[in-house]
Amino acid sequence: GNSVTQMEGPVTLSEEAFLTINCTYTATGYPSLFWYVQYPGEGLQLLLKATKADDKGSNKGFEATYRKETTSFHLEKGSVQVSDSAVYFCALSDSSWGKLQFGAGTQVVVTP
Amino acid sequence: EAQVTQNPRYLITVTGKKLTVTCSQNMNHEYMSWYRQDPGLGLRQIYYSMNVEVTDKGDVPEGYKVSRKEKRNFPLILESPSPNQTSLYFCASSLSDRREAFFGQGTRLTVV
Numbered sequence: 001g002n003s004v005t006q007m008e009g010p011v012t013l014s015e016e017a018f019l020t021i022n023c024t025y026t027a028t029g030y031p032s033l034f035w036y037v038q039y040p041g042e043g044l045q046l047l048l049k050a051t052k053a054d055d056k057g058s059n060k061g062f063e064a065t066y067r068k069e070t071t072s073f074h075l076e077k078g079s080v081q082v083s084d085s086a087v088y089f090c091a092l093s094d095s096s097w098g099k100l101q102f103g104a105g106t107q108v109v110v111t112p
Numbered sequence: 113e114a115q116v117t118q119n120p121r122y123l124i125t126v127t128g129k130k131l132t133v134t135c136s137q138n139m140n141h142e143y144m145s146w147y148r149q150d151p152g153l154g155l156r157q158i159y160y161s162m163n164v165e166v167t168d169k170g171d172v173p174e175g176y177k178v179s180r181k182e183k184r185n186f187p188l189i190l191e192s193p194s195p196n197q198t199s200l201y202f203c204a205s206s207l208s209d210r211r212e213a214f215f216g217q218g219t220r221l222t223v224v
Contacts, residue, residue: 004154032211034212036215042217042218043116043202043215043216043217043218044155044202044204044215045215046212046213046214049212089154089155093211093213099145099157099160099170100145100147100155100157100204100213102147102154102155102156103154104152104153104154105154
């Protein structure tokens with residue numbers, strides 16, 4: 001079956017540092033890949049997505065590239081802010097009726 | 113405003129007392145799902161629905177029921193809640209499979 005593995009947290013960074021969260025996946029087909037973000041006390045929001053190999057998703061300074069050869073979708077941001085403190089989830093969706101397969105989530109804490 | 117609305121946001125109940133968590137979306141989405149979020153496990157799908165009167169089990173369906181009598185509503189029913197169902201629950205909807213999902217704000221359920 002499908003699975004998503006992402007690095008464990010918490011990841012603690014200083015403001016303006018570079019952020020990378022690793023995500024690798026296992027899937028039988030050609031899934032769509034997503035990063036969702038969950039701010040404290042809120043639901044999940046879509047951060048970015050990629051639907052085919054070599055696509056790059058980007059939003060709010062975050063980027064991730066769909067790498068089929070390494071089955072990865074690593075999230076990066078060049079200069080984080082305190083407001084980026086949240087839990088980040090990598091997820092995939094194949095044709096199985098809209099089901100999202102999530103990683104365990106990575107908590108990111110950005111300090112001033 | 114496009115949204116998924118869950119109620120209640122917080123609920124404390126006792127073992128065995130039937131409860132329903134409501135979910136409604138105003139985006140005319142075909143797909144709706146329920147997930148539970150537990151520390152270290154990410155989000156796991158409980159049930160999903162592809163359209164009115166079409167539902168199926170996700171990864172962790174035991175102890176839960178759903179119904180889809182109208183396109184916009186997808187309630188989650190716990191007939192006899194137990195403490196191991198203490199969790200954070202999210203409803204989500206999407207336009208079709210492989211598309212991004214929109215999440216509700218979550219329902220934090222405690223069963224004592």
